[in-house]
Amino acid sequence: xxxxxxxxxxxxxxxxxxxxxxxxxxxxxxxxxxxxxxxxxxxxxxxxxxxxxxxxxxxxxxxxxxxxxxxxxxxxxxxxxxxxxxxxxxxxxxxxxxxxxxxxxxxxxxxxxxxxxxxxxxxxxxxxxxxxxxxxxxxxxxxxxxxxxxxxxxxxxxxxxxxxxxxxxxxxxxxxxxxxxxxxxxxxxxxxxxxxxxxxxxxxxxxxxx
Amino acid sequence: xxxxxxxxxxxxxxxxxxxxxxxxxxxxxxxxxxxxxxxxxxxxxxxxxxxxxxxxxxxxxxxxxxxxxxxxxxxxxxxxxxxxxxxxxxxxxxxxxxxxxxxxxxxxxxxxxxxxxxxxxxxxxxxxxxxxxxxxxxxxxxxxxxxxxxxxxxxxxxxxxxxxxxxxxxxxxxxxxxxxxxxxxxxxxxxxxxxxxxxxxxxxxxxxxx
DNA sequence: GTGGACATGTTGACTTTGTCAACATGCGCG
DNA sequence: CGCGCATGTTGACAAAGTCAACATGTCCAC
Numbered sequence: 001x002x003x004x005x006x007x008x009x010x011x012x013x014x015x016x017x018x019x020x021x022x023x024x025x026x027x028x029x030x031x032x033x034x035x036x037x038x039x040x041x042x043x044x045x046x047x048x049x050x051x052x053x054x055x056x057x058x059x060x061x062x063x064x065x066x067x068x069x070x071x072x073x074x075x076x077x078x079x080x081x082x083x084x085x086x087x088x089x090x091x092x093x094x095x096x097x098x099x100x101x102x103x104x105x106x107x108x109x110x111x112x113x114x115x116x117x118x119x120x121x122x123x124x125x126x127x128x129x130x131x132x133x134x135x136x137x138x139x140x141x142x143x144x145x146x147x148x149x150x151x152x153x154x155x156x157x158x159x160x161x162x163x164x165x166x167x168x169x170x171x172x173x174x175x176x177x178x179x180x181x182x183x184x185x186x187x188x189x190x191x192x193x194x195x196x197x198x199x200x201x202x203x204x205x206x207x208x209x210x
Numbered sequence: 211x212x213x214x215x216x217x218x219x220x221x222x223x224x225x226x227x228x229x230x231x232x233x234x235x236x237x238x239x240x241x242x243x244x245x246x247x248x249x250x251x252x253x254x255x256x257x258x259x260x261x262x263x264x265x266x267x268x269x270x271x272x273x274x275x276x277x278x279x280x281x282x283x284x285x286x287x288x289x290x291x292x293x294x295x296x297x298x299x300x301x302x303x304x305x306x307x308x309x310x311x312x313x314x315x316x317x318x319x320x321x322x323x324x325x326x327x328x329x330x331x332x333x334x335x336x337x338x339x340x341x342x343x344x345x346x347x348x349x350x351x352x353x354x355x356x357x358x359x360x361x362x363x364x365x366x367x368x369x370x371x372x373x374x375x376x377x378x379x380x381x382x383x384x385x386x387x388x389x390x391x392x393x394x395x396x397x398x399x400x401x402x403x404x405x406x407x408x409x410x411x412x413x414x415x416x417x418x419x420x
Numbered sequence: 421g422t423g424g425a426c427a428t429g430t431t432g433a434c435t436t437t438g439t440c441a442a443c444a445t446g447c448g449c450g
Numbered sequence: 451c452g453c454g455c456a457t458g459t460t461g462a463c464a465a466a467g468t469c470a471a472c473a474t475g476t477c478c479a480c
Contacts, residue, residue, distance in 0.1 A: 116390070118323065164403060167382035171384065172381070174380060174384060175376065181373055184373070190374075193366075193370055193374060197411035198378070200410070201410035201411030
């Protein structure tokens with residue numbers, strides 16, 4: 001009953017409208033920012049009425065959560081690709097992932113903003129979004145654990161270290177995407193410097209303070 | 211003509227409505243999030259009509275930019291206080307500032323989100339907001355330069371280092387505020403670990419890789 | 421002083437947008 | 451074959467931002 005719903009939907013009036021809505025909304029976000037996504041405009045672009053989306057999403061918020069989740073999925077795939085692509089040392093793996101993370105944000109600024117924005121916020125209970133975000137984070141934890149095993153990094157809680165790394169790349173991505181960083185003539189350099197600094201700070205060695 | 215406008219306004223119908231609007235909007239944001247700020251509700255809370263704000267702000271966006279700028283001001287003051295309060299070593303100064311930064315965000319989540327949110331975004335040309343943000347950043351640059359002079363830190367471009375540090379604290383603050391970090395039983399510990407890691411990564415010492 | 425100019429505030433109205441209810445339609449199954 | 455359900459449409463409404471027209475208080479020039 002449920003497993004063939006997708007089948008039916010695909011061969012229905014419009015085709016898989018649900019997927020089409022998510023795709024089109026993402027496209028609109030890329031073109032004109034999240035504010036340009038309007039139920040009416042969205043429907044028009046798909047040759048469908050304004051209220052059609054309500055057969056697939058409870059409200060606009062849920063639609064946007066879906067788009068955000070898809071964004072996390074795309075990001076995760078991209079990081080996975082770059083990671084598989086690079087059978088280098090553990091340091092390089094982590095660094096590559098971090099840099100690619102920021103690059104993704106720069107290439108999809110509005111989408112990235114949505115992923116961490118208030119639309120998705122408060123919707124944490126949403127399983128789809130929660131899973132998508134978690135999957136991304138676990139990927140980071142894995143790489144960090146591998147790095148730890150190779151001995152180049154502190155033996156602290158890998159999840160805590162992952163949070164630190166995530167904070168750094170997410171912070172940099174946010175500031176860049178929001179145009180807060182201005183004097184950045186060399187964005188790539190700044191990205192590298194950020195990942196390098198954080199990784200250096202994680203290196204295993206006797207701590208002095210605290 | 212302009213310098214006495216404030217004078218006049220203060221003794222006018224309502225008193226300094228402009229300032230009252232900014233304060234009340236900030237209060238509403240703290241209470242119910244940015245979405246709860248409505249021109250109508252705002253006016254009601256001040257015993258003023260819905261359109262009254264338009265005599266002081268071009269549109270709702272400009273009002274919110276004002277609130278955001280005020281937020282940067284409060285944050286700057288707070289960091290300044292904490293910094294003056296702590297005549298410790300340069301490391302401690304930077305660390306304290308970073309930790310206080312995150313704490314501010316946690317105490318004023320909605321306001322913090324607004325400061326870096328899309329309302330303020332694209333309004334970068336706005337002199338008020340630009341100045342408020344810059345002032346905050348320059349403060350960070352100053353502390354980092356002092357740290358550099360004391361010899362504990364790399365002699366790289368202080369602004370670049372400041373961006374790295376800013377990214378880390380802003381990223382952590384954002385993730386915490388948005389509830390993305392879940393398994394954080396020990397938030398304070400995570401904050402300390404983040405500042406420590408970044409500062410360690412900035413320590414002056416021969417680099418190995420890259 | 422007094423009248424006009426200007427800043428400030430109000431009210432009514434319009435527009436956009438999200439959303440729902442009522443209705444229409446097409447597909448698949450008994 | 452016809453019923454039922456998923457899907458889509460249309461009309462309508464409410465919330466909210468915003469503007470134009472109007473009202474009013476203050477201050478300056480005369």
